[in-house]
Amino acid sequence: MEGQRQSEPQVTYCYRHPDRETGISCVRCERPICPDCMITASVGFQCPDCVKGGSGTGHAPSASRPRTIAGGVIAAGDRRLVTKILLGVNAALFVGVMIVGERLVSSLVLFGQAIAVPYGPVEGVAEGQWYRLLTSAFLHQETWHFAMNMLGLWFLGPPLEAALGRLRFSGLYLLSALGGSALTYLFSSPGQASLGASGAIFGLFGATAILMRRMKYDMRPILILLGINLVFTFVWEGISWQAHIGGLVVGVLIAIAMVHPPRDKRTVVQYAACAGVLLLIIAAVVVRTLQLTA
Template sequence: MSTQPDHPIPSDRPEGQAQPGPHDAVPTCYRHPDRETYVRCQRCERSICPDCMRAASVGHQCVECVHEGNRSVRRAEAPFGGRPVSTPVVTWALLAINVLAYLAEIVDTDAVINRFAMSSYDVMMGEWWRLVTGAFLHSPPPSYWHILFNMWALYAIGPQLERMLGSLRFAAVYLLAALGGSVAVYLFGAVAVGASGAIYGLFGAMFVVARRLGYDARGVIWLIGINVVLTFVIPGISWQGHLGGLVIGTLVTALFAYAPAKQRTTVQLATAAGVLVACVLLVMLVPPLPLWA
């Protein structure tokens, strides 16, 4: 005659797991059938071994359930799409490129300016790179106010705009505004250097972002107005580059900011590509203004 023990026999199985009977199969991991386990996924209840366990808020989950859960979690975005920005890397990169270009001017001013400055005639002769490189050069030494103003403006407004637009969209606005300024310089048969076209494009972007998010945009309007007046008052300033950059930067940002949410990325990509193609076609098909006479 058998008797029941006064105290339960200790078990090495996890607390809460049923004890298998003499005819029950030993549970094994669903991914590794040769491994005995008494832990189950909290979502699908499949047996999982230590290599297949992923810590969850309660208990553990299997690899597939974790992947499925991650797909259902909405990814954080910047206000106008793209990944949220903690460090404005594009702003710092643009600052560094402009400063390095200016250091190259200090080393050999004539070689850098003659080879890379924006010049309508040279672009017409096939030196297309000037449309971009000219926007990273500034008035050569001993003049320092040009690069100091532009880099201060980029430092002051670049990080905030990059966080609002996302790094890739911010880079697109900056570069397309710089290109737009160079195209305007080309169309009017001028010669120019400077990041001012891109900076004015960022001024326009600030206005659009403020309006779209419901902020008070009067300060930005004053900023743009004062700088436009200075463009025509101070001699030697390329009004073509300033206004060309302002128009393109404002246009691109507006199309980015007001893109429909469901097709936001597609519309924004098409916008950037369309503006780029339009700028290229203008340079390819339209001669500089002096040739029209």
């Protein structure tokens, strides 16, 4: 019996955050550290205490500034800043919709081609209003829709923002939103309206799964949650499966490029992946526009 107990895998917790499981340790002191505490070194990661005391000057000996697992600069101050800004933009538009009504919705929602509304025609993406691909991803009408998406953003956003850094997290969110909108535009009826942050949220789901796999965390909770949301995607009437799948695929691809490339090629791979995804999105929109305007 004793031999069996010794063979079981040992669960370790961050020495600064005892409630967080982790499979990564500081390369200098070997204490377990979570994504919020990881600072990139020449080989592996160091904890904040070793970085502060490593050179006697308050800086890591191998880098001028502490870095996240994705190579981003560890932000000073509020590590939820970008998440809060995104929440604020979504909330501001939601309040605007409640005050202004359908006119604001029709000016920002995703349409393929021009449609008629009581106060005149509304032009869509095919007529050159490409901004709708992004504005529609910040737009909500129903309270439950807004609440569910913002709950997902608040749950998934801060850990990803801390692990990737502000700039990389912003890119992940916006590209996931555009990916969801592009796939919706590509496959939906040209007169079908689409709105909501669901594409971006599914991108965060995908990125979280990739990050947890990279950190050797237990992936079952996030996979179960993602699976439940995918079931609702295809069985609940009125949900745009294109937005969910488009955002999910983009989020997975960007996250792989963020956390898996070799350290010496990390920045190049990340920029190339983001640029490649953006070009694919543009290509999909161009193809669909040519189909609708031919």
